[in-house]
Amino acid sequence: MPAKRSPVKRARSLGRDTRLSEYDRIYAIVRRIPRGKVATYGQIAQLVGLGRAARRVGYALSALRGQSPLPWHRVINASGGSSLPPLEGGITQRLKLEQEGVTFDAGGRVDLEKYRWRPRR
DNA sequence: ATAATGACTTTCA
DNA sequence: TTGAAAGCCATTA
Numbered sequence: 331m332p333a334k335r336s337p338v339k340r341a342r343s344l345g346r347d348t349r350l351s352e353y354d355r356i357y358a359i360v361r362r363i364p365r366g367k368v369a370t371y372g373q374i375a376q377l378v379g380l381g382r383a384a385r386r387v388g389y390a391l392s393a394l395r396g397q398s399p400l401p402w403h404r405v406i407n408a409s410g411g412s413s414l415p416p417l418e419g420g421i422t423q424r425l426k427l428e429q430e431g432v433t434f435d436a437g438g439r440v441d442l443e444k445y446r447w448r449p450r451r
Numbered sequence: 452a453t454a455a456t457g458a459c460t461t462t463c464a
Numbered sequence: 465t466t467g468a469a470a471g472c473c474a475t476t477a
Contacts, residue, residue, distance in 0.1 A: 371459050383472055384459040392458050393475095405458075413458045420458090 352378065356390045363404040366430040367447035368440055370408050377449065388413065396422075403427055404447075410439035 355378045363369050371384040380386055391402050396419055403426040407413045414420040424434060432445050 372461090375459085381472085382460065383474090385457065385472060386459090386474065388458040389474065390458095394458095402458085407458080408460055415458090418458085423458090 352380070352386075353390045353393070355379075356387055357400055360391070360400050360402065360405060362449065363401055363447050365401075366432060366445070368404050368406050368427065368432065368442070368445050369447045370406060370442070371413075372408055373446070374405065384408075406440060410442050411437070 356374060359374050359377050360369075371387040372382065374387045375382060375384045378387070387405070391405060394400060394402055396402070403423040406423075412420040412423045414423060424438070427440070428434070432440055434440060
């Protein structure tokens with residue numbers, strides 16, 4: 331029995347949903363975030379050309395369900411913190427970042443000035 | 452078909 | 465500094 335597929339994945343397998351290239355572009359950007367660096371949802375939305383649709387970036391990542399080779403833990407919100415519920419992956423996200431050398435302040439937030447990924451072009 | 456939801460961001464009080 | 469409100473729009477219900 332194949333696992334249940336979301337409408338999006340089904341459409342992708344049929345190769346007829348153009349929105350998917352959008353998801354793929356998001357994933358492609360996330361894959362480029364270097365170790366020890368972080369990017370915000372809004373930043374990725376910009377890079378992909380989605381303007382301020384940061385939510386869609388978050389949605390694309392939620393579709394991964396944490397089951398992906400992508401460095402999803404390097405994506406955080408504009409406040410410098412995790413947007414996941416602590417028990418759902420927020421803890422894991424922080425641990426993974428700390429393993430890469432990213433430090434958090436008392437409020438559980440990352441210094442974006444210092445760790446934000448600045449891609450060229 | 453309409454309505455609610457969400458791994459967000461920005462603005463304004 | 466914090467928090468509410470509005471904006472965004474695909475996915476879910």
